[in-house]
Amino acid sequence: MTDEPFRDGLIREMPNLRAFAVSLCGSLHLADDLVQETLVKAWSNADKFQPGTNLRAWLFTILRNTFYSLRRSRASEVADVEGLHAARLAVRPGQEGHLDLMDFRRVLAELPDEQREALILIGASGLSYEEAAEVCGSAVGTIKSRVNRARVRMAELLGIESADDIGPDRNSAGITQAEPWR
């Protein structure tokens, strides 16, 4: 019998599963399919989850494996970055003082898979390097170098390779100014 906390854990992790899934496949629609499949697999393998370990990392591992095996089986599926536009996930330009989110997502989608997933796991999902390494089946050092390469590549693709590219007032307002990157 699956106990209550596991179920509650699944519900609690749903938003993170979605955010990780969107980051992997670039489409909210595909992401939701991926999350549903992950939930089904997680439920039927609940006995394999070790209480006290990180449920998010365990679920991410399932989701990631599902994503790559699905993608192998339908190799023609193209990342649907436009789907994100349609879902109106965009923040208004200049809001909260960061990069235009749509530009950022386009560039994120251009990263090699292994760099993108490492960057998301470390930079946003709250997993440790050790947990991210487990999710990806890689060594911690490999994850570290992927994250670093991903950041360098992002900077290249966004055209912000040198500090001069982000303007003189780099600490705060410089990032919020109109047309900060072009």
Added chain:
Amino acid sequence: MNDSSSKQVTSEQALNNGEIEDTIRLDPHIQEVIGKALRSHYDDILKLPIPDTMLVLLAELEAKERNKG
């Protein structure tokens, strides 16, 4: 062309074959800008309401299990 054997590479560095590239350090401000954008991308999705279909699915899985006894 690139004769890596001429360099002093520890076994650990060889293991992390990204070590050389890791020396390309980004300006901390740029790293911060990217980090911020990354989190805003992720948090933007976190804030979306969970679709009912997912909660329904979970309820169905639970019901199926209950019926099995």
